[in-house]
Amino acid sequence: MNLNIVPLKFSNDPLLRKLTDKLSLYFDEIKIFYTPVNIEPAYNSARRQYHSTKILESVIKSNPGESGLYLILTELDLFVPVLTHVFGEAQLKGRFSIVSVCRLYEEFYTAESNPKLVLNRSFKEALHEIGHNLGLYHCRNWECIMHSSNNVEEIDTKGLFYCKECSDILKSSGIKHPAAT
Ligand SMILES: [Zn+2]
Numbered sequence: 001m002n003l004n005i006v007p008l009k010f011s012n013d014p015l016l017r018k019l020t021d022k023l024s025l026y027f028d029e030i031k032i033f034y035t036p037v038n039i040e041p042a043y044n045s046a047r048r049q050y051h052s053t054k055i056l057e058s059v060i061k062s063n064p065g066e067s068g069l070y071l072i073l074t075e076l077d078l079f080v081p082v083l084t085h086v087f088g089e090a091q092l093k094g095r096f097s098i099v100s101v102c103r104l105y106e107e108f109y110t111a112e113s114n115p116k117l118v119l120n121r122s123f124k125e126a127l128h129e130i131g132h133n134l135g136l137y138h139c140r141n142w143e144c145i146m147h148s149s150n151n152v153e154e155i156d157t158k159g160l161f162y163c164k165e166c167s168d169i170l171k172s173s174g175i176k177h178p179a180a181t
């Protein structure tokens, strides 16, 4: 299985590089894929945020022709109408997902920068959305990457892996090494 990472309004190259490294354990090949997308229709001026579903739709409509999954990475603050914010969104059993690092930066909450923490949070949220693409639903296990997180504390509580139950479901998905190592 291949993964195409699509940076969209994403300027943190060291984070992109390290995240690609960590995700490469799970995929045969990872490509960084740039596609021109008009994000303005996704902008909500009252909320000053971007509607994640609309960004996903724009990227899908741009009809990128690569094989495998697409993970859009952005620094834009994302929302869906019923929630104040989302860390990401994915098509269930589809090929497209999006993760925002906006609220994964420690600077969003405190004055301190912590690149390693941001990398781990980004990795967890990326694998979480990829899990939805591969057919996984939310998991009740608090340590599982498929546990749903409403805030960064809950992301930090999660481990870096799919739990046994979730990795068993992933065995036939084409992703590599889904089990904890
Ligand atoms: Zn989820």
Ligand SMILES: [Zn+2]
Binding pocket: 139, 140, 141, 144, 145, 146, 147, 162, 163, 164, 165, 166, 167
């Ligand atoms: Zn699980």
